[in-house]
Amino acid sequence: MNRSFSIALRLVAGGVFFFLTACKDDPTTGTTRVDGQVVERQGRRPVGNGTVQVWLAGKGGGYGPVGTPQPCDAQGRFSFDFDATNETGYLLKAQAPPGYLTDWAEAPALTAGRKNTGLTVPVLAPAWLRLVLVDEPPKSRVILTITGYAGSGETLRFPNDTLLVRPILAGVTPSIAWFINDQGQSKQSFQLIQPAALDTVTVRIPFYRVPPVCRAPEPMSCPVISCGRQLAGGLWRRPDVGHDPGRRRGGAAPEPQARGQRHDAGLAGGPGRGKRSRTHHRAGDAG
Incomplete structure (x- = not known):
């Protein structure tokens, strides 16, 4: 009887101890x-x-x-x-x-x-990103988006030659990407980086625009040299005027011809026969 009571007492004490120990970390x-x-x-x-x-x-x-x-x-x-x-x-x-x-x-x-x-x-240890923006000729007006840091990155409208410094975290920034929007045309580039703790990494981002189509009326007023409208031999074709083959740069234009009067000079061999000929007369010559 005493032995059974002692065993039961030990079991109760062990259970209480286990309960207290288990609850200590709850x-x-x-x-x-x-x-x-x-x-x-x-x-x-x-x-x-x-x-x-x-x-x-x-x-x-x-x-x-x-x-x-x-x-x-x-x-x-x-x-x-x-x-x-x-x-x-x-x-x-x-x-x-x-x-x-x-x-x-x-x-x-x-x-x-x-x-x-x-x-x-x-x-995480800090590092720094040195962004060198280079507006290569011809100068442009683009929208530049740079990603790889600061969440979704940042967007710059019409940037010039610029130097930007941005904080990043060493070991968790594997690459920098940039997107260039030039009048609806997009270009994408990227650069892999491995920034060390307390280090500075430089990324060069060049951007430029496609030369515009030249519509200048004279060769010297065209801002783009190779615009595709200057002809061989110095001839120039204006977009709104028909080309005059008799006129050259620096030379005098031929005398303009007045509007002629068209008439039938007759048909060889009588009406309905032969080849019809047409003649143009200068105004004022008739009579």
């Missing part, structure tokens, strides 16, 4: 301890003098900050408490100068109402 609400270190994702080196921020998932999607950013020391270490009002949905992100930050997909999750110790918060 999320709840209330005071939540957070401590750990911020490290560079590429080299796992400590990144100091930054801040960490707790984020909570919203019911409608997205995340919102919880409390204020907490400072880190020179070795990236941090330790603080916050009051959890939800049991789930907490993440921890970090950032540090000159541009280190944590990717959302790599932010560690927090267990609400418990101690979250020994955390490692990875951050």
Whole structure:
């Protein structure tokens, strides 16, 4: 009897201990301890003098900050408490100068109402993109769209020769692409890049437009040399006037011929026979 009671008592005590141990890591609400270190994702080196921020998932999607950013020391270490009002949905992100930050997909999750110790918060190292825009002759008015950074990129209307510097993240920006819209005609190019941590990568983006069709009335007033309307031997064909084969550049035009009067000079061999001939007379010669 005493032996059976002792066994039962041990089983009850073991169950209570197991229950308490299992519940120790279950999320709840209330005071939540957070401590750990911020490290560079590429080299796992400590990144100091930054801040960490707790984020909570919203019911409608997205995340919102919880409390204020907490400072880190020179070795990236941090330790603080916050009051959890939800049991789930907490993440921890970090950032540090000159541009280190944590990717959302790599932010560690927090267990609400418990101690979250020994955390490692990875951050991506910054790099910079140097965009050299070159308006090659003939000068153009195009719409330029550049992608590969800053979400969907950016669109520039009628850019000139320009130098742009944009921040990017090392190791996660494999290429830069650009699209040139020239009066409805699109051109696409790209360049592969491998930015290292705290490095600057240069991408040259040339753009130009197709020469317009020349419609100038005289050769010297045409802005495009090879417009396809200058004829061999210096002759020029205006688009709205018929070509005069007797006129050359620098020479005098032949005397214009007045409108003639057409009449039948008669038919050889009588009416209805032979070949009909036609003659033109200058105005005023009749009589």
